[in-house]
Amino acid sequence: MSQVRALIGTKKGAFVLTSDAKREKWDVAGPHFGGWEIYHVKGSPVNPQRLYASQTSGWFGQVVQRSDDGGKTWEAVNNEFRYEGEPGTHLWYDGTPRPWQFKRIWHFEPSTTDADAVYAGAEDAAIFRSTDGGKSWNELAGLRQHDSASKWQPGAGGMCLHTILIDPANADRLYVAISAAGAFRSEDAGQTWRPINRGLSSKYELPDPNADVGHCVHRIAMHRSRPQVLFMQKHWDVMRSDDAGGSWREVSGNLPSDFGFPIDVHAHEPETIYVVPIKSDSEHFPPDGRLRVYRSRTGGDDWEPLTRGLPQSNCYVNVLRDSMATDSVDPCGVYFGTTGGQVYASADAGNHWSAIVHDLPPVLSVEVQTLP
Amino acid sequence: MIRVVLPYHLRRLAGVNGDVMLEVAAPVTQRTLLDTLEARYPVLRGTIRDRDTHQRRAFLRFFACEEDLSNEPPDALLPDAVVSGKEPYFVVGAMAGG
Numbered sequence: 001m002s003q004v005r006a007l008i009g010t011k012k013g014a015f016v017l018t019s020d021a022k023r024e025k026w027d028v029a030g031p032h033f034g035g036w037e038i039y040h041v042k043g044s045p046v047n048p049q050r051l052y053a054s055q056t057s058g059w060f061g062q063v064v065q066r067s068d069d070g071g072k073t074w075e076a077v078n079n080e081f082r083y084e085g086e087p088g089t090h091l092w093y094d095g096t097p098r099p100w101q102f103k104r105i106w107h108f109e110p111s112t113t114d115a116d117a118v119y120a121g122a123e124d125a126a127i128f129r130s131t132d133g134g135k136s137w138n139e140l141a142g143l144r145q146h147d148s149a150s151k152w153q154p155g156a157g158g159m160c161l162h163t164i165l166i167d168p169a170n171a172d173r174l175y176v177a178i179s180a181a182g183a184f185r186s187e188d189a190g191q192t193w194r195p196i197n198r199g200l201s202s203k204y205e206l207p208d209p210n211a212d213v214g215h216c217v218h219r220i221a222m223h224r225s226r227p228q229v230l231f232m233q234k235h236w237d238v239m240r241s242d243d244a245g246g247s248w249r250e251v252s253g254n255l256p257s258d259f260g261f262p263i264d265v266h267a268h269e270p271e272t273i274y275v276v277p278i279k280s281d282s283e284h285f286p287p288d289g290r291l292r293v294y295r296s297r298t299g300g301d302d303w304e305p306l307t308r309g310l311p312q313s314n315c316y317v318n319v320l321r322d323s324m325a326t327d328s329v330d331p332c333g334v335y336f337g338t339t340g341g342q343v344y345a346s347a348d349a350g351n352h353w354s355a356i357v358h359d360l361p362p363v364l365s366v367e368v369q370t371l372p
Numbered sequence: 373m374i375r376v377v378l379p380y381h382l383r384r385l386a387g388v389n390g391d392v393m394l395e396v397a398a399p400v401t402q403r404t405l406l407d408t409l410e411a412r413y414p415v416l417r418g419t420i421r422d423r424d425t426h427q428r429r430a431f432l433r434f435f436a437c438e439e440d441l442s443n444e445p446p447d448a449l450l451p452d453a454v455v456s457g458k459e460p461y462f463v464v465g466a467m468a469g470g
Binding site for chain 1: 380415417419465466
């Protein structure tokens with residue numbers, strides 16, 4: 001029988017939650033790195049025992065942790081993230097130039113073919129790669145040296161590269177998303193990049209709502225069987241692309257709010273997607289104090305609320321961009337964590353929910369591994 | 373031997389219990405002390421000061437002999453009491469809470 005392992009990053013440490021495939025009873029291990037912000041923990045699809053964790057602190061900066069036994073023990077590896085060449089400047093909140101300065105790693109994306117290879121998404125926005133299990137890091141500087149980069153500007157959470165997707169059919173094709181520069185695609189394993197933001201419209205955020213760059217993309221997701229189809233939760237608007245980001249169309253449909261952070265895809269149904277509507281960019285909590293996941297079985301446009309087991313009154317948590325994941329058990333499990341410290345799980349594709357844990361520190365990220 | 377007191381999180385990161393005892397070659401300055409500390413515990417590189425500029429991280433402080441040395445020149449000699457091991461050198465996380 002399969003085992004499921006959830007990797008939870010929080011503001012005060014990492015937690016590893018395990019269950020059998022029934023997903024009814026969970027063992028909770030942690031906190032690992034108690035007191036540190038753990039922005040992200042993710043396992044290698046090649047060797048699921050190999051995990052990478054981003055451990056950060058306003059006091060002590062960035063540490064990268066690696067585990068080779070599924071999170072039981074950890075080893076600090078290299079934390080040297082050096083921008084290539086002269087870093088140059090981007091725009092600060094007030095519109096003035098600001099030198100690029102490394103702050104933290106938001107996201108790790110392990111290679112689909114090599115357990116020692118992993119990409120790291122940084123604030124200030126850049127992508128790094130290690131090919132030796134985190135012992136050294138090199139920037140893929142073509143992204144930050146894109147012609148538009150001097151005009152990039154941070155979102156409220158900082159100028160972070162928070163999403164990295166690897167095309168499972170073509171490892172040279174990568175996607176990244178940056179707040180607030182937008183989405184970019186590489187066809188040459190990260191050497192060169194082009195913006196893929198055609199069709200996005202940000203009329204309350206940008207002077208030119210349809211600009212090539214500058215959009216506050218919150219998250220992108222794909223199903224591994226159809227890597228040319230992308231789903232996006234933008235600041236406002238849920239979007240879909242059927243041509244690898246070449247163009248986007250809005251699929252917000254009947255959502256009560258199309259603002260939100262995470263978006264994810266059912267493991268076995270590539271047209272079934274999930275979002276968590278949030279009231280607005282001014283009020284980061286669910287509409288009407290009701291925590292609802294919305295599911296579309298049609299790849300967008302038509303959405304249904306999923307509420308069973310979720311608080312339907314007086315709920316004012318947020319769900320951050322890297323805090324939703326699915327497992328590949330059948331039926332598909334769906335998971336998300338909240339800023340209130342709950343991790344909710346559904347073992348039936350979202351029909352019913354329950355909290356695996358109630359009282360963790362605010363959840364920054366959720367990843368799930370399905371183990372043999 | 374110089375006695376260095378690290379904050380809780382850095383002791384855990386370095387895997388040490390209690391104070392760190394360091395032999396630092398003269399001249400003993402904050403720079404040479406921290407260079408020696410980081411050579412002994414490479415995992416601390418980047419956590420106390422910037423890897424490239426060696427600028428102190430903003431929310432850390434350096435104390436010794438009841439003085440705040442945080443903004444002293446990194447190449448200034450440390451007090452004799454620190455060099456002799458009579459007084460410890462503190463790396464301290466700035467206060468924060470709520």
